[in-house]
Amino acid sequence: FRLTRQxxxxxxxxxxxxxxxxxxxxxxxxxxxxxxxxxxxGEEDSLLCIKFHILGEQSFRQVKKKRDFHxxxxxxxxxxxxxxxxxxxxxxxxxxxxxxxxVPQPIKNNRHAVVMxxxxxxxxxxxxxxxxxxxxxxRECMDLIVQFAHLGLIHGDFNEFNLLLDEDGDGDxxxxxxxxxxxxxxxxxxxxxxxxxxxxFDRDVDxxxxxxxxRFHYECDDYPQFKDVLGKRSPDPDHVNxxxxxxxxxxxxxxxxxxxxxxRLENDDENDDCLDxxx
Ligand SMILES: Nc1ncnc2c1ncn2[C@@H]1O[C@H](COP(=O)(O)OP(=O)(O)O)[C@@H](O)[C@H]1O
Ligand SMILES: [Mg+2]
Numbered sequence: 699f700r701l702t703r704q705x706x707x708x709x710x711x712x713x714x715x716x717x718x719x720x721x722x723x724x725x726x727x728x729x730x731x732x733x734x735x736x737x738x739x740g741e742e743d744s745l746l747c748i749k750f751h752i753l754g755e756q757s758f759r760q761v762k763k764k765r766d767f768h769x770x771x772x773x774x775x776x777x778x779x780x781x782x783x784x785x786x787x788x789x790x791x792x793x794x795x796x797x798x799x800x801v802p803q804p805i806k807n808n809r810h811a812v813v814m815x816x817x818x819x820x821x822x823x824x825x826x827x828x829x830x831x832x833x834x835x836x837r838e839c840m841d842l843i844v845q846f847a848h849l850g851l852i853h854g855d856f857n858e859f860n861l862l863l864d865e866d867g868d869g870d871x872x873x874x875x876x877x878x879x880x881x882x883x884x885x886x887x888x889x890x891x892x893x894x895x896x897x898x899f900d901r902d903v904d905x906x907x908x909x910x911x912x913r914f915h916y917e918c919d920d921y922p923q924f925k926d927v928l929g930k931r932s933p934d935p936d937h938v939n940x941x942x943x944x945x946x947x948x949x950x951x952x953x954x955x956x957x958x959x960x961x962r963l964e965n966d967d968e969n970d971d972c973l974d975x976x977x
Contacts (some may be wrong), residue, residue: 703771707750710811719806719813720746727816730859730883732783737816745816746805750883751787753779780810783885788812789883790851796850797849800842800880817880823858825913832916835863839906840922847890847899853887856902858909868887896924 714720724737733749738748788807795801801813846853859885903921910916
């Protein structure tokens with residue numbers, strides 16, 4: 699399996715190099731639960747990163763157990779899942795980036811790999827020190843969840859591991875409240891019309907509430923409710939309507955219809971804050 703996976707990585711890298719998307723592979727940035735992320739050098743010396751999607755053994759077994767997802771019980775089936783996951787992430791990065799959402803700029807998708815802008819910054823979960831104004835960051839996070847919903851989408855894994863604060867600016871950006879919040883990790887995005895949409899929405903909201911309470915001792919009774927944000931959706935001319943880009947009609951591919959829980963690893967509760975675990 700390992701060799702085969704390296705083989706697919708190699709094929710993707712070779713094509714991306716031949717088509718002049720990237721020049722060279724850098725170092726590992728992150729190994730997530732379903733990915734390996736490396737820095738890469740793009741053309742004109744730009745710093746990019748490449749995310750290889752790897753839907754692992756364990757989650758694959760769960761998927762198979764619950765539904766006959768792919769009959770071929772071999773590497774290719776897993777690879778197919780990984781490829782779909784990457785395609786889906788690229789698609790949503792494109793749509794969200796185009797709409798001005800704070801996501802990394804997508805550059806190129808090849809097989810199970812997504813090349814995107816490298817975001818310098820500090821993931822929210824490493825922030826141990828007090829924030830001068832946690833309420834401001836809290837509201838930004840909740841606003842982002844609401845903006846996703848207005849677009850017809852739920853992130854589905856919106857938590858401190860997938861939020862990043864960029865390092866531009868001078869001095870202690872947290873002291874001056876001068877950060878830019880980015881969100882990434884999109885393969886599990888679901889439509890607000892998904893049958894469990896409310897549950898996913900509430901879970902995203904809860905992750906933020908719980909994290910802010912534990913880490914920054916910040917609690918707020920004001921948090922978005924699914925029915926409120928849904929009610930506000932269609933009449934707003936600034937937001938996508940259903941014909942525009944069919945943002946939420948792309949959900950019906952296989953990767954998108956795998957229930958979120960099936961794509962998680964079993965040791966989720968090792969993390970005391972949220973459902974997401976990253977090493
Ligand atoms: N565009 C990016 N710029 C900088 N770091 C990134 C970028 N994308 C991902 N990372 C890093 O890689 C880690 C894993 O990526 P993520 O998309 O969250 O995958 P996973 O599904 O495995 O959690 C992230 O936690 C983050 O630290
Ligand atoms: Mg992640």
